[in-house]
Amino acid sequence: MVLIFLMFGHGKWFEYAARLMVNYTTHGPLIFWMYPLLGLRGESDFLGASELLTASLFFAGFWNRKLGMVAALLSTFTFISTVTILPFLPSERAFLLKDLVLLAVSLYLLRQDANRVNAA
Amino acid sequence: MKRLASLLGRLGLLRPELDYPVIRVTLLINFLFFGGWQWAIALLLLLGFWNKTLGAAGAVAGAVTFIYTVTSIPFRPDAWAASSGGFPAMGGATPFLIKDVVLFAACLYLLKQDLLRTPYRTAAGTGLLRSNFEYHLLRGDGAHISHVRPRQMV
Numbered sequence: 001m002v003l004i005f006l007m008f009g010h011g012k013w014f015e016y017a018a019r020l021m022v023n024y025t026t027h028g029p030l031i032f033w034m035y036p037l038l039g040l041r042g043e044s045d046f047l048g049a050s051e052l053l054t055a056s057l058f059f060a061g062f063w064n065r066k067l068g069m070v071a072a073l074l075s076t077f078t079f080i081s082t083v084t085i086l087p088f089l090p091s092e093r094a095f096l097l098k099d100l101v102l103l104a105v106s107l108y109l110l111r112q113d114a115n116r117v118n119a120a
Numbered sequence: 121m122k123r124l125a126s127l128l129g130r131l132g133l134l135r136p137e138l139d140y141p142v143i144r145v146t147l148l149i150n151f152l153f154f155g156g157w158q159w160a161i162a163l164l165l166l167l168g169f170w171n172k173t174l175g176a177a178g179a180v181a182g183a184v185t186f187i188y189t190v191t192s193i194p195f196r197p198d199a200w201a202a203s204s205g206g207f208p209a210m211g212g213a214t215p216f217l218i219k220d221v222v223l224f225a226a227c228l229y230l231l232k233q234d235l236l237r238t239p240y241r242t243a244a245g246t247g248l249l250r251s252n253f254e255y256h257l258l259r260g261d262g263a264h265i266s267h268v269r270p271r272q273m274v
Binding site for chain 2: 001002003004006007008010011013014015016017020058061062066068069070073093094095097098099100101102103104105107108109110111112114115117118120
């Protein structure tokens with residue numbers, strides 16, 4: 001997850017990924033408002049920043065369970081946002097179908113870390 | 121933080137029995153959608169609900185598939201978006217393929233969980249069944265840090 005959030009977070013600071021991404025986000029029932037509100041690059045920068053933050057917290061989670069738990073929570077929100085696009089996407093669904101697994105993994109990490117925080 | 125963690129528990133999000141079937145089903149859906157011979161992997165993963173040996177075979181086949189797709193990335197001409205400064209900015213099919221790093225890790229998670237439920241538990245010697253192996257793998261996905269001390273499972 002560290003690698004995924006680093007790679008996707010980095011790309012979103014550039015025009016290329018920002019243009020590709022809008023094709024998906026405008027169909028998202030939870031995130032459709034971002035493009036009209038923040039604009040093409042604003043939306044991309046916002047998501048890029050939140051993804052790099054998630055990557056950092058996931059990495060810190062190797063040593064700190066509380067930060068890992070927050071990362072897993074952010075990641076869960078991210079993939080709920082992308083998976084809910086699926087029913088409304090006219091084509092290229094395979095790209096977002098993989099996010100089902102990424103959501104499952106986020107919930108796995110959330111459980112692992114939150115249970116360790118609860119037990120501490 | 122502690123209150124957040126206990127809230128998550130009360131919401132029922134922390135039930136340990138959920139991960140294993142949910143990760144299996146989400147991988148299965150992906151293999152079904154890829155189509156072709158990968159339906160065979162989907163079938164093995166489905167049978168894995170009842171037969172852990174077949175499930176383990178499906179997880180190995182899935183992991184091999186994802187090693188193939190992920191290692192193909194640097195050999196693709198449009199792998200990195202030149203307009204964004206090249207590597208590590210992803211271009212072409214790379215955003216699609218890079219997610220296979222997590223899907224690969226998820227296959228190893230399933231493999232370990234299935235092996236633990238078969239008589240082949242002696243595979244522990246390979247390190248695959250070491251405690252917390254899949255936990256660190258799923259978090260790092262390539263940024264796996266081997267010097268992290270294994271912690272007690274809770």
